[in-house]
Amino acid sequence: MRRNGLFALQLAFTLFICAFLIVPVILSALAGVTVNFFKGLKSGLTFNWIIEVWGLYAETIYLSMGLAIVCLVITLLLGIPMAYVLARTGGRLSRFIEELITLPVAIPGLAIALALILTYGGFREFRSSWLFILVGHVLYTLPFMVRSVLAVLSSINFQELEEGAASLGAGFWPRFFQVIIPNVKPGILAGSLMVVTLSIGEFNLTWMLHTPLTKTLPVGLADSYASMRLEIASAYTLVFFVMIIPLLVAMQMASNSGQRKKKSTAVPDLPIKRS
Amino acid sequence: MTLPLGVVFFAFFLLPMAQLVLVGASGEEGMSAYFSFLTKTRHLESTIATTLLSAGVTLVALAISTIVGLFLVRNRFPGRETLISLLTFPLAFPGVVIGFLIILLAGRQGLIGTMTKAVTGDKMVFAYSMLGLFLGYLYFSIPRVLLTIMATAEKLDISLEEAARSMGASQWRVIVDVILPALRPGLIASGAICFATSMGAFGTAFTLATNIDVLPMTIYTEFTLNANIAGAASLSIILGLITWIALFVARSLSGSTVAASG
Amino acid sequence: MQETTSVQIENCGKTFADGTQALEPINLSIEGGETVVLLGPSGCGKTTLLRIIAGLESPDKGGKILFNGENVTAKMIENRNVGMVFQSYALFPNMTVSENVGYGLKVRKMPARERETRIQEMLDMMQIHDLAERQIDQLSGGQRQRVALARAIAVRPRILLLDEPLTALDALLRDRLRMEIDALLRKLNITAIYVTHDQAEAMALGDRIVVMSKGKIAQVGTPREIYYRPQTDFVADFIGTINRLPGTEKLCRPEDIRIVAPDQASHVGVLAASQFLGDRTRLVLSGITEEDFIVEAPLRKDIPLGSDVPILIDDRFLIDPKAVGA
Numbered sequence: 001m002r003r004n005g006l007f008a009l010q011l012a013f014t015l016f017i018c019a020f021l022i023v024p025v026i027l028s029a030l031a032g033v034t035v036n037f038f039k040g041l042k043s044g045l046t047f048n049w050i051i052e053v054w055g056l057y058a059e060t061i062y063l064s065m066g067l068a069i070v071c072l073v074i075t076l077l078l079g080i081p082m083a084y085v086l087a088r089t090g091g092r093l094s095r096f097i098e099e100l101i102t103l104p105v106a107i108p109g110l111a112i113a114l115a116l117i118l119t120y121g122g123f124r125e126f127r128s129s130w131l132f133i134l135v136g137h138v139l140y141t142l143p144f145m146v147r148s149v150l151a152v153l154s155s156i157n158f159q160e161l162e163e164g165a166a167s168l169g170a171g172f173w174p175r176f177f178q179v180i181i182p183n184v185k186p187g188i189l190a191g192s193l194m195v196v197t198l199s200i201g202e203f204n205l206t207w208m209l210h211t212p213l214t215k216t217l218p219v220g221l222a223d224s225y226a227s228m229r230l231e232i233a234s235a236y237t238l239v240f241f242v243m244i245i246p247l248l249v250a251m252q253m254a255s256n257s258g259q260r261k262k263k264s265t266a267v268p269d270l271p272i273k274r275s
Numbered sequence: 276m277t278l279p280l281g282v283v284f285f286a287f288f289l290l291p292m293a294q295l296v297l298v299g300a301s302g303e304e305g306m307s308a309y310f311s312f313l314t315k316t317r318h319l320e321s322t323i324a325t326t327l328l329s330a331g332v333t334l335v336a337l338a339i340s341t342i343v344g345l346f347l348v349r350n351r352f353p354g355r356e357t358l359i360s361l362l363t364f365p366l367a368f369p370g371v372v373i374g375f376l377i378i379l380l381a382g383r384q385g386l387i388g389t390m391t392k393a394v395t396g397d398k399m400v401f402a403y404s405m406l407g408l409f410l411g412y413l414y415f416s417i418p419r420v421l422l423t424i425m426a427t428a429e430k431l432d433i434s435l436e437e438a439a440r441s442m443g444a445s446q447w448r449v450i451v452d453v454i455l456p457a458l459r460p461g462l463i464a465s466g467a468i469c470f471a472t473s474m475g476a477f478g479t480a481f482t483l484a485t486n487i488d489v490l491p492m493t494i495y496t497e498f499t500l501n502a503n504i505a506g507a508a509s510l511s512i513i514l515g516l517i518t519w520i521a522l523f524v525a526r527s528l529s530g531s532t533v534a535a536s537g
Numbered sequence: 538m539q540e541t542t543s544v545q546i547e548n549c550g551k552t553f554a555d556g557t558q559a560l561e562p563i564n565l566s567i568e569g570g571e572t573v574v575l576l577g578p579s580g581c582g583k584t585t586l587l588r589i590i591a592g593l594e595s596p597d598k599g600g601k602i603l604f605n606g607e608n609v610t611a612k613m614i615e616n617r618n619v620g621m622v623f624q625s626y627a628l629f630p631n632m633t634v635s636e637n638v639g640y641g642l643k644v645r646k647m648p649a650r651e652r653e654t655r656i657q658e659m660l661d662m663m664q665i666h667d668l669a670e671r672q673i674d675q676l677s678g679g680q681r682q683r684v685a686l687a688r689a690i691a692v693r694p695r696i697l698l699l700d701e702p703l704t705a706l707d708a709l710l711r712d713r714l715r716m717e718i719d720a721l722l723r724k725l726n727i728t729a730i731y732v733t734h735d736q737a738e739a740m741a742l743g744d745r746i747v748v749m750s751k752g753k754i755a756q757v758g759t760p761r762e763i764y765y766r767p768q769t770d771f772v773a774d775f776i777g778t779i780n781r782l783p784g785t786e787k788l789c790r791p792e793d794i795r796i797v798a799p800d801q802a803s804h805v806g807v808l809a810a811s812q813f814l815g816d817r818t819r820l821v822l823s824g825i826t827e828e829d830f831i832v833e834a835p836l837r838k839d840i841p842l843g844s845d846v847p848i849l850i851d852d853r854f855l856i857d858p859k860a861v862g863a
Contacts, residue, residue: 010346017343018358021365021414024376027386031379038384078283081276101280104288106519108475110491111511114498115291118298118508135287142280157625163593164627166614168641168692178640182631201369203478204491218478222371225482230384237372248364 029241031234038230049235053224057236060220061243063130067216068199071137075195078138079145080188084180086146087153101146104139109204112139117208130214136205141198145191152187153180186254193251200244217243295508302505309509318510321493328489329473332409333466336416337424340465341458344424348431359425366418370411370478377411377483378402403485411479416472420465427461467525471518490514541569542605542695542728544590549600551585559585561752562600569605572722572729574743578775579734582752584700587732591698592617604695620694624701626685628673634684635660635669641692659687662721679710686721696728703738715741736776740764748772765790767858778833782850783826786858791819791833793854802847806830808840822846 032050036043082101086094104112113136121127158180165175181188203218210219217240224233300306307314312322347359365373381387381402391399401407431454439453455462477491488496490510498507543566550562560582567573575583588594590602592614602610609617620641628637638659642652660666663683668676676684682702689697702718703711719742722729733739739746740760748755748763748771756763756772767773773788780789783804799805806822809829818836821829832848840846 014343024380027379078280107515111515115295119291119294160627167621170644197367203369
């Protein structure tokens with residue numbers, strides 16, 4: 001195609017939008033390592049803010065990582081069998097169930113958090129433990145795992161593969177673990193990355209569900225935005241980016257390699273994510 | 276195999292949601308609490324403001340993403356992949372962080388303020404106004420709308436366009452008559468998702484702490500500051516219904532493509 | 538050579554959950570070592586019958602499947618010891634060719650060394666030795682077909698079930714693999730049930746052909762019986778090309794009609810169309826019956842369209858569908 005003025009105009013517009021998204025991220029990263037952001041870079045670079053953040057908020061980082069891992073294990077255990085059963089059953093019932101388990105993504109986190117508090121807030125022990133937050137995270141991330149696995153299942157002819165394995169003498173469990181699971185790996189991988197990323201960044205539910213002793217990273221971030229100086233807030237955000245960006249890159253790589261490998265393999269379409 | 280999930284889902288989602296519905300009607304106003312978003316001035320204002328904001332963000336995000344998306348799908352140039360990565364990458368940033376990014380951009384010590392001060396002597400600060408909120412919502416909307424539109428645009432049948440051109444249609448006519456209609460399912464789907472997400476967004480508004488009360492902020496204040504638990508519950512049910520209906524309508528309007536992405 | 542397995546199908550019908558009857562209760566007996574082809578148009582119930590024999594579907598109440606007299610109706614496919622080749626092969630994309638071929642042996646917990654020997658033997662037999670370590674998505678259609686066959690026979694199944702195994706291949710390859718499968722089945726001397734909608738495949742491979750239509754068996758017989766003594770109009774029409782003679786119920790194959798001198802002719806037609814097919818020419822004659830009348834003959838010369846064609850229909854070649862068992 002001819003490269004003309006229109007091309008230049010579109011490119012400039014795209015770069016402008018890109019700048020809108022990326023410049024603040026760079027600003028935040030710089031502010032986190034600048035001695036005094038107000039005075040600018042000439043005040044010098046420092047790691048002191050990050051060290052300070054670590055002293056203040058290390059707990060929240062550990063909790064978020066722990067939550068994400070446990071949440072991942074649970075969504076794997078619940079989500080993969082669910083996706084398999086949904087794919088096998090098909091039809092209207094399975095559509096309905098899929099819609100139902102996707103509800104926690106469609107309904108604002110605030111509403112779900114409120115519902116959980118009203119129902120289980122009375123159980124003190126439970127209310128004040130990190131398990132309370134875990135419940136919210138599992139509800140919210142589960143649909144991403146189910147859909148991601150389901151998308152791969154519906155793009156491969158898994159029923160015939162299973163029949164093939166059965167004809168060779170494999171019973172249900174060998175079929176499930178030796179044929180189904182290995183062939184939905186791309187979906188499991190994409191789903192897992194999504195679950196971990198979302199769990200680490202979840203705020204809407206967590207803000208309502210947390211207690212002073214169960215602060216997660218985003219809760220700590222909100223806290224620092226409200227009460228700390230800009231450099232500390234930025235350093236803390238930088239720590240968050242360092243945690244989340246590898247996951248995002250991995251996610252993009254996984255979806256790209258999925259696309260390249262097999263054009264027909266649906267790269268799992270992801271349900272909405274709230275902010 | 277689905278029993279564990281069934282139990283978890285029932286105990287921790289269906290049951291609490293039912294409880295929420297009951298609590299919503301348990302205040303002194305009873306069932307009419309569910310209409311407070313129409314009858315109570317503060318709730319009504321909040322509902323209108325949130326809806327307008329979300330609709331505006333949706334329209335602008337769709338316009339931007341269509342231009343950028345079509346450009347990126349139809350042109351190959353060095354750096355294109357990187358550009359796509361950069362544009363879609365803020366997809367998983369939480370709302371609180373986005374609020375903070377807007378503060379860095381347009382807050383009291385923000386980039387725009389510093390720049391305008393250097394040029395005009397006046398510091399431009401709008402992070403905490405409607406415009407700041409709007410930019411924040413736009414920030415988290417663009418990546419996801421862009422992804423859906425690019426996915427739809429990649430599936431466009433190029434021969435339709437060639438057919439239109441062979442019949443003498445101008446570039447502009449091709450866009451209006453062929454490309455936009457073909458993009459429609461993607462536009463509806465991503466528009467609905469964008470609208471629903473904006474309606475329910477909490478983190479960004481929370482960080483910016485603006486004086487504009489979006490619905491989630493109203494619910495939050497009712498619950499924590501005013502201890503109006505029934506009011507908070509009923510409003511969140513209404514909000515949940517609005518977002519769910521938006522997604523549902525989009526799904527039925529644009530067929531199966533949304534079912535997969537919505 | 539292992540002992541062969543006979544198959545008895547008793548009263549096997551199939552009604553699906555939505556109420557459609559895919560198969561009316563069917564009885565069929567298959568001898569050990571025999572190759573039986575289930576032939577019919579799509580939707581005739583042939584695949585359903587195969588899946589019932591395999592154990593992938595269960596027959597309606599009252600239906601029974603016996604292997605060598607043993608009732609296996611209640612057994613799942615994984616316990617029936619059958620080998621199956623699927624229409625789209627169902628090769629496991631997460632395994633190499635060798636791993637695919639060896640999967641059934643692994644499931645049966647065969648020791649690794651013995652397994653390796655068997656895999657090699659199978660790869661040799663199917664001439665796919667070079668492909669052993671390949672991934673499935675690196676194989677062509679014909680190669681996949683060979684792997685699928687090797688995998689199915691590696692477990693030394695009691696019976697081999699093949700569900701339209703050649704349909705996904707192009708014509709030339711189909712011909713070649715058809716011959717290979719034929720040779721393989723003779724060599725293994727295994728009971729085989731082969732589903733196809735392609736009559737040429739059925740003729741070439743089947744010891745017997747079961748022609749099916751609308752969930753019923755239309756006729757069972759050797760390829761010659763099916764071809765020359767079709768017992769119903771459906772079979773006559775479905776297998777090859779056939780002409781209906783004017784004024785009778787009798788039928789006649791195009792290649793059994795001779796073009797003769799005008800004074801020896803039993804009928805005279807007008808040439809409406811002709812197609813030179815190389816080994817023979819197909820002539821479409823009008824004026825003999827209401828429908829087109831087809832004659833096939835090896836012709837060196839072209840006959841101009843519109844000219845009279847005198848033909849002789851020999852009584853010896855007439856087919857009478859009503860004469861059951863003739």
